[in-house]
Amino acid sequence: MKKTVLLSLTIACCTAASAQQTLTLQQLTDSALQHNVALRSARHDVEAAREQRREAFTKYFPNVSATAMTFNANRGMAKMNVDPQELIPASLGATLSQLMPAEALAGLASPISMSMMKNGTIASLMAMQPVFAGGQIVNGNRLARVGEDVSLLQMDLKENEVERQVAEYYWQLVCLQEKMNTVHAADSLLADIYKDVEVAVKAGVTLRNDLLQVQLRQNDMKSQQLKLENGIGIIRLLLAQYCGLRSDAFAVAQASGEADAPTLSQGSVSVLPEYQLLEKQVEASRLQKKMAVGQQLPSVAVGAGYNYHNLLDNDRTFAMVFATVSVPISGWWGGSHAIKRSKIAVRKAEEQLEDNAQLLSIRMQKATNDVAEARQQLQLARQGMEQAEENLRISRNRYQAGTSTMNALLEAQLLSQQARDKHTDAQAQLQLSLLDYRQAVGQ
Numbered sequence: 449m450k451k452t453v454l455l456s457l458t459i460a461c462c463t464a465a466s467a468q469q470t471l472t473l474q475q476l477t478d479s480a481l482q483h484n485v486a487l488r489s490a491r492h493d494v495e496a497a498r499e500q501r502r503e504a505f506t507k508y509f510p511n512v513s514a515t516a517m518t519f520n521a522n523r524g525m526a527k528m529n530v531d532p533q534e535l536i537p538a539s540l541g542a543t544l545s546q547l548m549p550a551e552a553l554a555g556l557a558s559p560i561s562m563s564m565m566k567n568g569t570i571a572s573l574m575a576m577q578p579v580f581a582g583g584q585i586v587n588g589n590r591l592a593r594v595g596e597d598v599s600l601l602q603m604d605l606k607e608n609e610v611e612r613q614v615a616e617y618y619w620q621l622v623c624l625q626e627k628m629n630t631v632h633a634a635d636s637l638l639a640d641i642y643k644d645v646e647v648a649v650k651a652g653v654t655l656r657n658d659l660l661q662v663q664l665r666q667n668d669m670k671s672q673q674l675k676l677e678n679g680i681g682i683i684r685l686l687l688a689q690y691c692g693l694r695s696d697a698f699a700v701a702q703a704s705g706e707a708d709a710p711t712l713s714q715g716s717v718s719v720l721p722e723y724q725l726l727e728k729q730v731e732a733s734r735l736q737k738k739m740a741v742g743q744q745l746p747s748v749a750v751g752a753g754y755n756y757h758n759l760l761d762n763d764r765t766f767a768m769v770f771a772t773v774s775v776p777i778s779g780w781w782g783g784s785h786a787i788k789r790s791k792i793a794v795r796k797a798e799e800q801l802e803d804n805a806q807l808l809s810i811r812m813q814k815a816t817n818d819v820a821e822a823r824q825q826l827q828l829a830r831q832g833m834e835q836a837e838e839n840l841r842i843s844r845n846r847y848q849a850g851t852s853t854m855n856a857l858l859e860a861q862l863l864s865q866q867a868r869d870k871h872t873d874a875q876a877q878l879q880l881s882l883l884d885y886r887q888a889v890g891q
Contacts, residue, residue, distance in 0.1 A: 469697075469698045469699070470698070470699045470700065470701050471698050471699070471700055471701065472700075472701045473614070473615065473618050473700070473701070476614050476618055476687065476691050476700070477610075477611055477614050477615070479691040479692055479693065480610050480611075480613075480614045480690055480691040480692065481607060481610060481611070482692070483691060483692020483693075484610050484690060484691065484692060485692075486606060486609075486610065487603070487606050487607060487610050490599075490602060490603040490606040491603060493599045493602065493603070494596070494599045494600055494603055496599075497592075497595045497596040497598070497599040498596055500592050500595060500596070501589070501592040501593050501595070501596045503592070504585075504588050504589045504591075504592035505589055505592075507578075507585045507588065507589070508585060508589075510575045510576060510577040510751075511575070511576045511577075511578075512573075512574070512575045512576075513573075513574050513576075514571075514572070514573050514574075515570075515571065515572050515573075515574070516569075516570070516571040516572075517569070517570045517571070518567075518568070518569040518570075519567060519568060519569075520566070520567040521565075521566050521567065523566060524564050524565055524566040525564070525565040525566070526564040526565050527564070564759070564760065565759045565760075568757060568758050568759040569756075569757065569758055570755075570756070570757045570759070571755070571756045571757075572753055572754065572755040572756070573753060573754045573755075574751060574752075574753040575751055575752050575753070576749050576750075576751040576772075577749060577750050577751065578747065578748075578749045579748040579749055579750055580745075580746070580747060580748040581742065581747045581748075582741070582742030582743060582744070582745030582746070582747060583738055583739070583741075583742040583745075584739055584742040584743065587735045587738045587739045587742065588739065590735050591732060591735045591736065591739070594728050594731050594732045594735065595732075597728055598725060598728045598729075598732075601721045601724050601725045601728065602725070604721040605721050605722065605725075608721075608887050610690075611883070611887075612880075612883060612884070612887065613690060614687070614690065614691065615879065615880060615883050616880060617683055617686055617687040617690060618687065618700055619876035619879055619880060620683050620876070621680065621683045621684060621687060621700050622700055622702065622872075622876060623872050623873060623876050624676055624679050624680045624683060625680065625699075625700070625702070626702070626868075626869075626872040627676055627868075627869050627872060628673065628676045628677070628680065630865055630868045630869060630872075631669055631672050631673050631676060631865075632673075634669055634861060634864075634865050635666065635669045635670075635673075637861060638662055638665055638666050638669060638861070639666075641662055641844070641857070641861075642659070642662045642663070642666065644848065645658050645659045645662055645854070646659060653850075654854075657854075658854040661854050661855070661858060662854070662858070665858050665861070665862075681696075684696045684698070717805055717808040717809050717812065719890040720808055720888075720889075720890045721890075722804070722808055723801075723804070723805060723808055726797075726800060726801040726804050726805070727801060729797045729800070729801070730794070730797040730798055730801055732797075733790070733793045733794045733796075733797040734794055736790050736793065737787065737790035737791055737793070737794055740783070740786045740787045740789075740790040741787055743776070743779070743783060743786070744776055744779055744780055744783040744784075744787070745776075746773060746774060746775045746776075747773070747774045748771070748772070748773050748774075749771070749772050750769070750770070750771045750772075751769070751770050751771070751772070752767070752768070752769045752770075753767065753768055753769075753770070754766075754767045755767070755768070808888075811888050812888045812889050814888075815881070815884050815885040815887075815888035815889070816885060818881045818884065818885070819878070819881045819882055819885050821881075822874070822877050822878040822881040822882075823878060825874045825877065825878075826871070826874040826875060826877075826878050828874075829867070829870045829871040829873075829874040830871055830874075832867045832870065832871070833864075833867040833868055833870070833871045835867070836860075836863045836864040836866075836867035836868075837864055837867075839860050839863060839864070840860040840861055840863070840864040842860075843856055843857045843859075843860035843861075844857060844860070
């Protein structure tokens with residue numbers, strides 16, 4: 449995972465009323481890695497996964513619970529009828545008949561109704577410690593740790609995505625600024641040509657039509673300049689929003705697009721976060737299969753408790769220890785299918801790992817080829833720019849000598865401008881290809 453670096457300059461306050469700040473690609477990337485909303489969301493996901501892992505760890509400890517209840521019923525919950533004649537032996541009855549008055553003996557002759565637990569209070573404090581749960585606690589903790597690892601890898605991918613998007617915006621802005629410079633240079637050249645043609649028209653050496661052609665091309669330059677200004681403003685807004693800048697009043701440093709084409713790395717695709725995510729998916733599916741098996745196994749727990757009640761109109765407290773065994777007998781009917789389904793998920797994840805490993809290797813090779821191609825395109829664009837500039841110089845000399853037409857001169861000027869723009873685009877494409885290559889090989 450990349451380490452985000454605080455900017456040496458406070459990007460959040462990047463503008464001052466007196467001057468416009470110039471930012472480098474690295475400064476913009478650092479700001480985006482710190483302030484981008486999508487990346488902050490990925491960090492929140494990492495924090496949530498970490499808390500989930502810590503929550504799973506608490507399952508190793510006893511489950512302590514406290515319960516209290518008080519009630520008042522409209523009648524006693526326990527009621528019984530007692531017949532004294534059934535409880536008193538015949539020998540004792542004869543003795544009692546001689547000792548007790550007749551009224552008392554009459555009361556013993558009829559059944560007595562008793563009612564209990566009409567109201568009362570119950571309270572308990574229990575602690576339950578799982579002893580064996582089919583491996584669900586252990587595997588649940590392992591699965592939570594895998595989830596945390598996945599969130600970290602996903603944040604790595606998000607950082608790569610943010611870095612790629614910042615670079616794309618940056619080079620788009622550089623290209624537009626360079627094209628604006630080219631337009632300014634072309635406009636300056638057309639202004640010089642206009643002066644020369646205006647003098648020639650006044651001297652009667654050339655037709656006024658040549659002057660009109662130069663004016664039309666100057667108007668075209670103004671139109672291009674307006675489009676470039678709008679494009680620069682939009683890209684700057686997008687870049688400021690993406691990097692978390694408070695203002696879009698900044699310029700980007702004119703970085704060079706020159707770079708050497710790298711050679712193919714000898715590293716394995718196993719270093720890539722995409723591949724590691726697939727490995728985590730396989731690991732998670734295997735753990736889920738173990739948990740599915742564990743849900744069908746018996747679970748054993750031991751516990752201890754302290755209880756209180758006054759159901760018999762007397763305060764009563766007592767402690768106890770106990771053990772529980774739970775066997776999911778009927779759960780096997782559906783549980784066997786859940787286990788088979790989890791086995792299918794494991795095979796699917798393993799096949800995806802093998803297939804995507806090949807695709808990642810192909811992506812690595814393609815990224816290398818793209819860098820080589822971008823390097824060659826830059827060389828061709830440089831040659832084309834030099835040839836177009838030489839063609840413009842010759843065309844201008846020929847026009848001034850009267851051996852060429854204004855159409856040929858303006859065509860040469862247009863070719864020179866297009867060649868410069870193509871060279872700028874080739875520089876930006878090489879840099880983006882280099883970034884794609886570094887990400888493809890895990891550098």
